[in-house]
Amino acid sequence: MExxxxxxxHPETRDTYRIAYIIHFLLGAAYMSSSVLxxxxxxxxxxxxxxxxxxxxxxxxxxxxxxxxxxxPLIDWSSSGSGPKGLSNGAYGVTVASVVVCGLADGLIGGxxxxxxxxxxxxxxxxxxxxxxxxxxxxxxxxxxxxxxxxQNPQGLRTxxxxxxxxxxxxxxxxxxxxNLLQKLPVxxxxxxxxxxxSVFPKQKFWAVAREIRWPAFGVLMIYIVTLSIFPGFxxxxxxxxxxxxxxxxxxxxxxxxxxxxxKSLTAIYVLKSIKRATWCCLLRLVFYPLFAACLNGPxxxxxxxxxxxxxxxxxxxxxxxxxxxxILTPKSVSVSxxxxxxxxxxxxxxxxxxxxxxxxxxxII
Numbered sequence: 001m002e003x004x005x006x007x008x009x010h011p012e013t014r015d016t017y018r019i020a021y022i023i024h025f026l027l028g029a030a031y032m033s034s035s036v037l038x039x040x041x042x043x044x045x046x047x048x049x050x051x052x053x054x055x056x057x058x059x060x061x062x063x064x065x066x067x068x069x070x071x072x073p074l075i076d077w078s079s080s081g082s083g084p085k086g087l088s089n090g091a092y093g094v095t096v097a098s099v100v101v102c103g104l105a106d107g108l109i110g111g112x113x114x115x116x117x118x119x120x121x122x123x124x125x126x127x128x129x130x131x132x133x134x135x136x137x138x139x140x141x142x143x144x145x146x147x148x149x150x151x152q153n154p155q156g157l158r159t160x161x162x163x164x165x166x167x168x169x170x171x172x173x174x175x176x177x178x179x180n181l182l183q184k185l186p187v188x189x190x191x192x193x194x195x196x197x198x199s200v201f202p203k204q205k206f207w208a209v210a211r212e213i214r215w216p217a218f219g220v221l222m223i224y225i226v227t228l229s230i231f232p233g234f235x236x237x238x239x240x241x242x243x244x245x246x247x248x249x250x251x252x253x254x255x256x257x258x259x260x261x262x263x264k265s266l267t268a269i270y271v272l273k274s275i276k277r278a279t280w281c282c283l284l285r286l287v288f289y290p291l292f293a294a295c296l297n298g299p300x301x302x303x304x305x306x307x308x309x310x311x312x313x314x315x316x317x318x319x320x321x322x323x324x325x326x327x328i329l330t331p332k333s334v335s336v337s338x339x340x341x342x343x344x345x346x347x348x349x350x351x352x353x354x355x356x357x358x359x360x361x362x363x364x365i366i
Contacts, residue, residue: 217330
């Protein structure tokens, strides 16, 4: 075991002209753009909830997720051995298409799930966002298990990737069954009966609702611009540790995901009452920029593992708590007829924040 070298011990291959990096950037852009595009279509198409039921939308979205997730392992299995060399070009095109489908599914499910939760009591919105954070913790645990148990060579990484895809597909299948079961629960039937009939209200305009929720929308936009411009790119690429080596980014990402889950779970205990105060807290998170910059270029004691871990934890906790607070309070700050639409509008601004943060994060690595 001592003699086995990990990936970090081998000299790094140069990415000439950063082509590989740019391709990954474009894949991320394809995913996020398709997700935001679906959300914009959702808010523009007023009668979508009548023509496509919540159950159908969720089932479609999860099925699209499962199909897109199984593309990569299926291509790998089919091309292993003595496959045709021309397969690589076609495989790349199929992979890009699967990324786009994954983004479309994300927009469809995000808009449907969070929009529906906006009409329900606040604990359901809190549960949705705590669930999103728990998925990050699960992935971090899987990464630690596979990194500790599998060899850090191409075959080990391939097995690890297959494991992720298969576990994710099984979880998504369970989610598909669960969302169909959800509609039949007596408590949900009661909530849906009490919810107002949207058909008696005039069609909402996106920008009219966005103007009404401009402060929380700006807040959630700033949350994800700050977070995504630091995590995971800067944390995974720019920070290093002599003692932890290639375990360092894995552990930092785990710390962030655990902190994000902690923040989103705290809203089950206490929720800020003021949207304005929560928005100001979102703006205060800009202080993470100079703090993380100091970890990279500042005094030696700031470059050590403990200060970086504390900052990463604070980044995750504030991200989780403030996101959950704004998403809980916003649908309750508008009229009942606008609750679902305002929740979907918040997801649009959250998506724009993800895209903006990812683009800004590019400059840390450059």
